[in-house]
Amino acid sequence: MPNSSAEGRAVSLTVNGVLRVVEIDERTSLLDLLRERLHLTGTKKGCDAGACGACTVLVDGARVNACLNLAIRLQDAEVTTVEGLTTGDGDLHPLQRAFIDRDAFQCGYCTPGQIMSGIGCIREGRAGSRAEIREWMSGNICRCGCYPRIVDAVRHVAAGEGA
Amino acid sequence: MQPFDYLKVGSQAAALEAARRGGRFIAGGTCLVDLMREEVERPATLIDISALQMREIVATGRGGLRIGALVTMAAAAADPHIRTSYPLISEALELSASAQLRNMATIGGNVLQRTRCTYFRDLSAACNKRAPGSGCAAREGYNRSHAILGTSAECVATHPSDLAVALAALDAVIHLVSGSGSRRVAITDFLIRPGSAPEREHALRDAELITAVEVPALPRPVRSGYLKVRDRQSYEFALASAAVALATRDGVIRAARVAAGGVGTVPWRLHAVEQRLVGGWPSAQLWRFAAECAADGAEPLRHNAFKVDLLRRTVERQLRIVGQP
Known part of the structure; x- marks a missing residue:
C-alpha cells in the first residue's frame, strides 16, 4: 500500500x-x-x-x-x-450567484469548471456577445446541455449587471 | 504514467547540457503530459524550460516577425502586430484548442504537436509511428479523419496543428540551437512526411531546442486569413483547413500563399494553386479555377474520400473570403 x-x-x-x-x-x-x-x-x-x-x-x-x-x-x-471565490463572510462570487439565479446547471458536475472558465473569459475581454462567449467557453463541455443559460450567466456578469 | 526525473533549468546552456545527457524538453506540456498519461510518451527525464527567455515577439530587421518559442498561443494570438500584419496566424491560433489550452501551450511546442490519430494513442493498436514496425491500424481501420496527401504505406496520420499550416503558407523558419551552434530550417523542411520512418516527424536533432519561429515579411498590401472546417463549430481538429495570403496591386494578384491543413501528413503547401492565382484578377471564376487543383495527388482512404472535394471547396471559399473583401 x-x-x-x-x-x-x-x-x-x-x-x-x-x-x-x-x-x-x-x-x-x-x-x-x-x-x-x-x-x-x-x-x-x-x-x-x-x-x-x-x-x-x-x-x-x-x-x-x-x-x-x-x-x-x-x-x-x-x-x-x-x-x-467566496469572500470571508461566505458571499458568493457574482458569477456563482448568476449561475444560481439563471439556473445555469443541471447535474452540476461541470459547473465549477464553467465558473472558473467564465471568470477567465470575462477577464480576457471575450464576453462581449453571446457568440463570442460560446466560442471562448468552448473548452468547457456540459453534457446536460445547459449552454444557453451558462452563456446568459457569463453575459450578465460581463455586462456588469451582476457585478 | 511512467516515472521520470524532473529537472528545471534556468538557462539555455543548462537546458542543452541536460538534454545531452538525455531527456525531453517540456514547455506548455499540453500534448506531452496527455501522452505521458496514456504512456505513449515515456521520457526518462523532463527538462522544464519554462524559465528560459524565449517569450518575446519582435520585429526583425527584414520587416518580418520573430516569435519566441515559449510565447503562449494565447499571447501570440493577442499580439497587436500579429493581428494586424498576419491575421492568418492569429486566426489559426484562435481556432485551435480551447482558451485554457491556449493559455498553456507554446508556439514551439505547437509545431511539434503529435498526431491525433486514435491508433497512435491506443497502445493496443498497431502504429508504426509509436512502435516502428508494428504496422498501421489506420490504413485498413476507421480512417475518416486521416490524411489524403503525403501518406505512405506505413502511416496516414495527419499533422494536427493549425498554426503550422499558417506558418507553412508564410515560409516561416524555425530557429534551432544545440551544443554545436544554431541553425535555421524552413518549416516545410522541418516537418517530415512519414515515408518509411513515420516515427521521425521533424528535423530536430538530439539535444536541439527550438528557440523561435521567424515569419518573413510579405509583399504589401496583403490580406490574409485562416478557415477551418470541422465536425464541431469550435474546439475540434480540422477535417480541412486553408491558410491564404494574397497581395494585390492595381487590381491584380501579385503574390499568393496558400496552404492546407487536416488533409496532409504535414502542413500542405499548395504551390499549384498559388501559380494559378498570380497575375489574375480576383473573381469567382479565378477562385474556382485555382482551387480545382488543391487536391491534386490525393490518395483517399476508405472513409475519407469526402476530403478531396472538401479540400477544394475549403480553399475556394477562403480564397473568396480573403480575395474579395
Whole structure:
C-alpha cells in the first residue's frame, strides 16, 4: 500500500491565498494535488485529458486545465479554485450567484469548471456577445446541455449587471 | 504514467547540457503530459524550460516577425502586430484548442504537436509511428479523419496543428540551437512526411531546442486569413483547413500563399494553386479555377474520400473570403 503522504519532492504554491508546501510524486497533476492531497474537491475530474474543462482553475490569473499541469512545475504559483471565490463572510462570487439565479446547471458536475472558465473569459475581454462567449467557453463541455443559460450567466456578469 | 526525473533549468546552456545527457524538453506540456498519461510518451527525464527567455515577439530587421518559442498561443494570438500584419496566424491560433489550452501551450511546442490519430494513442493498436514496425491500424481501420496527401504505406496520420499550416503558407523558419551552434530550417523542411520512418516527424536533432519561429515579411498590401472546417463549430481538429495570403496591386494578384491543413501528413503547401492565382484578377471564376487543383495527388482512404472535394471547396471559399473583401 503506497503511503498516502507520498514521498517525493517538495513544492510550495499558494492555493486560494494560502501557502501550501507539499511533498509530491513528480507525476502528480495539479488536479490530483487539489482533490486528493488538499481535499479541495470543488475542482472536478472529467476526462483527465484536457478535453472537457471540468478541472479549469486559474494559475497566476490565467484559466488552465488542472489535469494537464504537473504540480511539480508550479513552484511559487498562485492557484485559484472555485473554493477561493467566496469572500470571508461566505458571499458568493457574482458569477456563482448568476449561475444560481439563471439556473445555469443541471447535474452540476461541470459547473465549477464553467465558473472558473467564465471568470477567465470575462477577464480576457471575450464576453462581449453571446457568440463570442460560446466560442471562448468552448473548452468547457456540459453534457446536460445547459449552454444557453451558462452563456446568459457569463453575459450578465460581463455586462456588469451582476457585478 | 511512467516515472521520470524532473529537472528545471534556468538557462539555455543548462537546458542543452541536460538534454545531452538525455531527456525531453517540456514547455506548455499540453500534448506531452496527455501522452505521458496514456504512456505513449515515456521520457526518462523532463527538462522544464519554462524559465528560459524565449517569450518575446519582435520585429526583425527584414520587416518580418520573430516569435519566441515559449510565447503562449494565447499571447501570440493577442499580439497587436500579429493581428494586424498576419491575421492568418492569429486566426489559426484562435481556432485551435480551447482558451485554457491556449493559455498553456507554446508556439514551439505547437509545431511539434503529435498526431491525433486514435491508433497512435491506443497502445493496443498497431502504429508504426509509436512502435516502428508494428504496422498501421489506420490504413485498413476507421480512417475518416486521416490524411489524403503525403501518406505512405506505413502511416496516414495527419499533422494536427493549425498554426503550422499558417506558418507553412508564410515560409516561416524555425530557429534551432544545440551544443554545436544554431541553425535555421524552413518549416516545410522541418516537418517530415512519414515515408518509411513515420516515427521521425521533424528535423530536430538530439539535444536541439527550438528557440523561435521567424515569419518573413510579405509583399504589401496583403490580406490574409485562416478557415477551418470541422465536425464541431469550435474546439475540434480540422477535417480541412486553408491558410491564404494574397497581395494585390492595381487590381491584380501579385503574390499568393496558400496552404492546407487536416488533409496532409504535414502542413500542405499548395504551390499549384498559388501559380494559378498570380497575375489574375480576383473573381469567382479565378477562385474556382485555382482551387480545382488543391487536391491534386490525393490518395483517399476508405472513409475519407469526402476530403478531396472538401479540400477544394475549403480553399475556394477562403480564397473568396480573403480575395474579395
